[in-house]
Amino acid sequence: MKRFEELLNNIKDAIILNTPNLLSAILIAVVGILITALIVYLTRKAMARRKVDPSLSDFICRTVRIVLYVFTLLAALSAMGISITAIVAFFSAAAAAVALALKDRLNDIASGIVILFSKPFVTGDFIEFGKYQGFVQKIDIMHTNILTYGGTNVIIPNSVISNSEVNNHTSEPVVRVQVDIPIPYDADIKKVKEVLFGVLGKTELLVHDEKHQDTVRLEKFGDSALEFNIRCYCDFKDYWTVYYDLTERVKEALDENDITIPFNQLDVHIAQ
Numbered sequence: 001m002k003r004f005e006e007l008l009n010n011i012k013d014a015i016i017l018n019t020p021n022l023l024s025a026i027l028i029a030v031v032g033i034l035i036t037a038l039i040v041y042l043t044r045k046a047m048a049r050r051k052v053d054p055s056l057s058d059f060i061c062r063t064v065r066i067v068l069y070v071f072t073l074l075a076a077l078s079a080m081g082i083s084i085t086a087i088v089a090f091f092s093a094a095a096a097a098v099a100l101a102l103k104d105r106l107n108d109i110a111s112g113i114v115i116l117f118s119k120p121f122v123t124g125d126f127i128e129f130g131k132y133q134g135f136v137q138k139i140d141i142m143h144t145n146i147l148t149y150g151g152t153n154v155i156i157p158n159s160v161i162s163n164s165e166v167n168n169h170t171s172e173p174v175v176r177v178q179v180d181i182p183i184p185y186d187a188d189i190k191k192v193k194e195v196l197f198g199v200l201g202k203t204e205l206l207v208h209d210e211k212h213q214d215t216v217r218l219e220k221f222g223d224s225a226l227e228f229n230i231r232c233y234c235d236f237k238d239y240w241t242v243y244y245d246l247t248e249r250v251k252e253a254l255d256e257n258d259i260t261i262p263f264n265q266l267d268v269h270i271a272q
Contacts, residue, residue, distance in 0.1 A: 025076040032072025040065050053122040055139035059112075062141075108142040111158035115139055121168045126236070128167040132156065174207050175236050177243050181250055182225035184262050189218060189226075195257050196230055199249045205238040225262040 040061050047057040116139055121127050125136050127146070132154055134146035144161055146154045169175060183192050196216045200206070206214070212233035219227045230250070234242045254261060 021080045024079040028076045036068040055123050056116045107159045108157045111162035112141045125170045129164045170236050174233050177232050179230045181228045195253050199253045205234050207233045
């Protein structure tokens with residue numbers, strides 16, 4: 001019974017002795033959390049005003065929050081009289097062990113940081129690399145999310161993207177639309193070009209300026225047909241609308257002018 005009373009007295013004495021330090025640590029923690037929330041809020045607002053990519057904004061805000069939380073924790077522990085040196089040494093050793101075990105993941109993280117700051121593409125861009133095509137939904141620290149035309153959300157490690165050739169189709173607001181048309185060898189080239197230019201004149205949503213002019217060209221001599229192509233320009237968001245509309249109008253215009261679209265043929269000559 002006496003030992004129990006001595007234990008309670010020791011606990012009371014320890015609490016009384018360390019109460020000021022404990023209160024200081026709690027106060028530091030509360031103030032640190034509030035200041036962190038304020039700084040993160042102001043940082044996010046500032047980046048929103050500058051129209052920073054949302055993925056980069058999220059990454060910066062998360063980094064700021066973690067760094068400030070770590071400083072708050074160390075300050076609170078120091079106020080309680082706990083040696084920070086030993087804690088830092090412990091976490092340094094733990095971080096080295098984790099880094100060794102997760103070296104492949106660290107490659108993804110490094111690639112993610114490079115992508116976020118070098119900006120080969122940003123959230124909302126339509127990119128193509130390898131077998132993937134889609135709109136960038138989010139660039140995370142380890143992965144990039146892409147939404148394909150089929151509605152599939154593809155999650156790709158950043159190291160894979162950074163080591164691949166990436167085509168960013170929305171890096172420029174205006175894109176080129178090209179439609180290839182096979183024409184019979186016996187067709188009148190001038191008439192064909194007149195018909196195709198007429199189709200372009202009736203096609204909506206095209207962009208016309210000094211840099212973006214409609215063209216109709218005889219590209220090459222194919223095995224079974226003359227290969228013409230139409231090239232015009234439109235906003236990226238209108239690409240597929242213009243492409244399909246143009247393709248349909250070309251077929252209708254050729255039919256109206258009795259110009260057939262040839263198919264592959266094979267002439268066989270039998271020697272007797």
